[in-house]
Amino acid sequence: MSSMLMSTIQPEGRRLASAIVYAMSDVEIWRVPITHGGAAAAEAARFLLDSEELRRLEALDRPIGRGEYLVAHVAMRLVLAERLGCDPHDVVLEREPCIECDGPHGRPMVAETGGAVFPAPYFSLSHRQGLAVIAVSANPVGLGMELADLHTDNSTGAESLDLTARLVREKAYVKGTGLAASSSSAELTAFSLTDPASIPDSLGFWQLATVPVPPGFVAAVAVHTLGDSKTVRLHVGDLDLARALGVT
Numbered sequence: 001m002s003s004m005l006m007s008t009i010q011p012e013g014r015r016l017a018s019a020i021v022y023a024m025s026d027v028e029i030w031r032v033p034i035t036h037g038g039a040a041a042a043e044a045a046r047f048l049l050d051s052e053e054l055r056r057l058e059a060l061d062r063p064i065g066r067g068e069y070l071v072a073h074v075a076m077r078l079v080l081a082e083r084l085g086c087d088p089h090d091v092v093l094e095r096e097p098c099i100e101c102d103g104p105h106g107r108p109m110v111a112e113t114g115g116a117v118f119p120a121p122y123f124s125l126s127h128r129q130g131l132a133v134i135a136v137s138a139n140p141v142g143l144g145m146e147l148a149d150l151h152t153d154n155s156t157g158a159e160s161l162d163l164t165a166r167l168v169r170e171k172a173y174v175k176g177t178g179l180a181a182s183s184s185s186a187e188l189t190a191f192s193l194t195d196p197a198s199i200p201d202s203l204g205f206w207q208l209a210t211v212p213v214p215p216g217f218v219a220a221v222a223v224h225t226l227g228d229s230k231t232v233r234l235h236v237g238d239l240d241l242a243r244a245l246g247v248t
């Protein structure tokens, strides 16, 4: 068990217990500030990453981008280990089959592994400068996040926030469905199929919700729910990576 993490992560002021039974539409949200201390701690824990993550890490040319990637991915592995009830070393990530061509490049998923006590959850990760956010759920889930000032070049503040809010919902949806991982659908915008001006709260079985994030960011989550449950319950926690790794 990752008892080190269990004793240091405090979602909503409570100790996180993997034994908490969440409803199907519940989503755990972990906000991870990307700090110098966190990046240093993540660097020391880079052995937790797998070969695909290390390849992507090495392909990043800016040190800031590398620190951000390391913090996001090490934190993601700690959170998944906690949810699985296994050691962070034993979290195995795979790719679902692509929803278009069945190739081995669909959205990331957690493999069922021998060391796990609990069923493999669905997860989604997003990181931008200064913040990583991880969503974990028993149901397929997608997370979208952007900087709040993304569109300020050519629109007013309110228009810009509307555009960004719509964009993060689209991203959450296409990541949740797996469309984002399929190359030919990369340009697909889910909501232009319905109403270009709309930011819906649901699309079929997908429920969308705004994720509370610090000022300067906008985030949303999409979770696949089965019919009767139309409410997404978010359990939001903050993860200090340096503390979680026992570095401070």
Ligand SMILES: [Zn+2]
Residues within 6 Å of the ligand: 098, 099, 100, 101, 102, 103, 105, 182, 183
């Ligand atoms: Zn494909």
